[in-house]
Amino acid sequence: xxxxATAAKAGxxxxxxxxxxxVGNKLPDPAVLFAMLMAVVWLVSWALSGVSFNEIDPRSGxxxxxxxxxxxxxxxxxxxxxxxxxxxxxxxxxxLVAMLGLGVAEYTGFINAGLRSILAVTPKFLLTPVLVAVGxxxxxxxxxxxxxxxxxxxVIFYAAGRxxxxxxxxxxxxxxxxxxxxxFVPSSLDPLLAGLTQVAARLSSDPAAANIVINPLNNFFFTxxxxxxxxxxGWVLTDKFIEPRLKATAVDGDPADLPKMDALQASERxxxxxxxxxxxxxxxxxxxxxxxxTSAWRSPTNGQxxxxxxxxxxxxVAIIFIFFLIPGVVYGYVAGTVSNHRDIVKGMSQAMxxxxxxxxxxxxxxxxxxxxxxxxxxxxxAIKGAIWLxxxxxxxxxxxxxxxLLTSSVNLLVGSASAKWAxxxxxxxxxxxxxxxxxxxxxxxxxxxxxxxxxxxxxxPYFPLIVVFCRKYxxxxxxxxxxxxxxxxxxxxxxxxxxFLLGFWAFDIPLGIGSTYTYPAAG
Numbered sequence: 001x002x003x004x005a006t007a008a009k010a011g012x013x014x015x016x017x018x019x020x021x022x023v024g025n026k027l028p029d030p031a032v033l034f035a036m037l038m039a040v041v042w043l044v045s046w047a048l049s050g051v052s053f054n055e056i057d058p059r060s061g062x063x064x065x066x067x068x069x070x071x072x073x074x075x076x077x078x079x080x081x082x083x084x085x086x087x088x089x090x091x092x093x094x095x096l097v098a099m100l101g102l103g104v105a106e107y108t109g110f111i112n113a114g115l116r117s118i119l120a121v122t123p124k125f126l127l128t129p130v131l132v133a134v135g136x137x138x139x140x141x142x143x144x145x146x147x148x149x150x151x152x153x154x155v156i157f158y159a160a161g162r163x164x165x166x167x168x169x170x171x172x173x174x175x176x177x178x179x180x181x182x183x184f185v186p187s188s189l190d191p192l193l194a195g196l197t198q199v200a201a202r203l204s205s206d207p208a209a210a211n212i213v214i215n216p217l218n219n220f221f222f223t224x225x226x227x228x229x230x231x232x233x234g235w236v237l238t239d240k241f242i243e244p245r246l247k248a249t250a251v252d253g254d255p256a257d258l259p260k261m262d263a264l265q266a267s268e269r270x271x272x273x274x275x276x277x278x279x280x281x282x283x284x285x286x287x288x289x290x291x292x293x294t295s296a297w298r299s300p301t302n303g304q305x306x307x308x309x310x311x312x313x314x315x316x317v318a319i320i321f322i323f324f325l326i327p328g329v330v331y332g333y334v335a336g337t338v339s340n341h342r343d344i345v346k347g348m349s350q351a352m353x354x355x356x357x358x359x360x361x362x363x364x365x366x367x368x369x370x371x372x373x374x375x376x377x378x379x380x381x382a383i384k385g386a387i388w389l390x391x392x393x394x395x396x397x398x399x400x401x402x403x404x405l406l407t408s409s410v411n412l413l414v415g416s417a418s419a420k421w422a423x424x425x426x427x428x429x430x431x432x433x434x435x436x437x438x439x440x441x442x443x444x445x446x447x448x449x450x451x452x453x454x455x456x457x458x459x460x461p462y463f464p465l466i467v468v469f470c471r472k473y474x475x476x477x478x479x480x481x482x483x484x485x486x487x488x489x490x491x492x493x494x495x496x497x498x499x500f501l502l503g504f505w506a507f508d509i510p511l512g513i514g515s516t517y518t519y520p521a522a523g
Contacts, residue, residue: 014245021484030464030479034364038371045069055383057376064383066376074374082367089366095465096355098147101321101328104344108332110275110324111152113268116159124160125239128170131156132234135174136227145175146462148320150418151469153291164251164473165485166243170234172466176454178230180447182223190223191216193443196421200429201439209433214247215514218440219447222504222511229500233492240271241488253473271335275327277395283325286319357471361464369459381410383427390431392448397502399437400445402478404430404498407449419447433519440515441505448501452494455486 028036049068057064068074086092131153138145150171157167182190198214264272272349290297290305290312299310328347330331332338338347372378385406394402406428410420424446429439454460458479470477503509505517 012256017245017487020487021480023480030458030467031361031364031474033458033479034361034368038364038368041368041371041377042069044377048377053380055380055387057379057383064380066380067374069371069375078367078371078374079108081370085370086363086366089362089369089461092359092362092366095147095358095362095462096352097317099351099355100348101324102133102148102151104347105324105328105331107343107350108328109268109335109337110331111155111327112159112269113272113331113335114262114275116264117269117272124162124522126155127162128238129231129235130384131167131170132174132178132231132238133183133227135171135234136178136181136230138175142224145171146465147317149175154469154473158251158473161241163246163249165246165249165470166238168466168469169242169485169489170238172455172486173234173238173493174230176460176462177234177451177486177489177493178227179397179454180219180223181226181230182220183227193421193447194218196425197429197439197443200425200427201433204430206433212439214439214443215512217513218511218515219444220512221509221515222444222501223447225504226497229497230493233489233496236307237488237492242481242485245372249474251473252465252475253471267335271331271337274334275331278330279323279327282323326428328489332457354472355468358468361467365459365461365464371462373494378410385410387427387431389428390435393435394504396437399432399435400441400505401498401503401505403432403442403445404449404452404494404501407446408453408494411453412459420450430488436518436523438516438519440511441517444501444504444511448497449494452497453490456483456490458483 046068048066049071051066053064053066055064055440056062067129069078102111131149135145135149135153138149139367150168153167154164154170155167157170181191194214194216197218200214201209201214203209203213204212293303297310297312297315298305301309304310305312329338329344332343332347340345349490389399389402389406392402405418407424410424421443425443428446429442432442433439463479463482467477467479467482470482474481504511508517511517
């Protein structure tokens with residue numbers, strides 16, 4: 001392809017994304033949009049509540065029914081649970097608690113000084129791949145990457161003289177777009193999905209499937225190799241397309257709130273040294289308390305540290321809070337940026353004041369997600385899609401693509417990876433086993449589709465938070481801005497990651513430990 005043809009193609013794509021951004025930003029405010037979508041769900045649930053469906057809900061074993069959310073009992077139940085739905089909204093506590101510690105570290109200047117010292121020795125051309133890789137690695141800490149890596153991506157890019165939204169995009173691509181990639185270290189998602197896959201596989205009509213065992217690391221080789229693909233996609237797109245497109249987008253945030261890139265002063269260097277010592281000492285104490293086989297941090301059921309029942313995994317957000325609070329306080333006192341405890345509380349208060357808009361959006365987002373889940377509309381769509389895929393009886397390669405596309409489509413409506421797989425997997429895994437597709441391969445295809453569209457769905461619980469992060473730098477940021485920013489990553493991952501999986505299958509490269517491609521296993 002000629003240089004002129006490439007430029008013309010890039011220009012066409014840029015215009016298309018600009019159109020998406022304009023249209024998307026003309027949508028109502030995200031909080032109002034969630035309220036409107038909830039009203040639509042109510043109306044659709046009322047319209048379909050009297051319709052009989054033959055599809056079986058794997059969760060109950062009964063024919064699936066759409067629940068009428070406008071029925072008096074459903075409405076009163078919704079209102080009675082409204083407060084609880086909001087306060088138990090999973091991302092809410094994660095975000096607010098983590099931001100308390102980060103707020104102190106930012107207020108005292110610890111984060112800014114630390115990033116300036118790192119940038120002084122880091123080549124600029126490596127910032128993007130390192131940021132994307134850190135985003136992928138953050139999955140070990142469950143959802144910590146959303147509240148830690150993504151905002152720091154903006155700070156790092158801005159401090160390096162690059163566009164902060166490009167930093168957010170690169171970090172978001174690693175944290176959420178690469179959610180199913182693993183950087184040599186298993187994530188908490190691996191045993192969770194494998195457990196659901198095993199339950200689904202045992203639903204098969206084949207008597208031999210009753211005792212099937214799925215290894216938690218059945219996709220480990222594939223997801224580890226996928227890390228390099230995700231990093232490469234994030235690196236190339238960010239540097240060659242996303243950031244050049246953002247040149248016309250002015251950074252108009254409050255200058256007082258934006259990071260500075262001045263040389264470190266003597267007091268800052270001293271504060272940074274002691275803060276680093278404090279952070280390393282905290283880390284050492286944590287490691288020493290984790291290592292013993294009788295450690296209270298381990299799972300009470302199997303003694304593992306990475307199991308979802310392990311107190312360590314359940315304390316990730318609290319640990320982030322402490323790991324930024326302690327060095328933030330130490331830095332403030334040593335560097336002289338704070339003088340007493342009231343300044344520390346002020347830093348926390350400022351962090352919370354900046355989260356006001358997110359809290360409003362989270363309220364309406366939580367209500368919509370609850371209503372959509374109660375209606376069973378998402379379940380109906382997923383089950384119908386899986387059955388259609390079986391009835392088509394495509395060749396293996398086309399079936400894999402179909403799994404990815406079905407998952408990526410359902411992912412636009414159902415955010416939780418585990419809830420989605422519990423629903424889709426219970427239908428898809430046993431169905432595809434009848435077609436000779438192993439549960440391991442079905443799960444791998446699901447993970448590709450699930451990750452690829454995470455970054456473009458406003459129904460992702462953390463999506464409103466990313467909009468808030470963007471608005472710190474570009475005040476006009478809306479849903480359309482973020483979708484247009486992330487759509488190239490989503491399309492590239494969907495195409496290239498699916499091709500990557502097909503390559504694994506075509507060359508019979510093991511997906512993971514104890515995995516197979518066919519059912520029953522060949523040989």
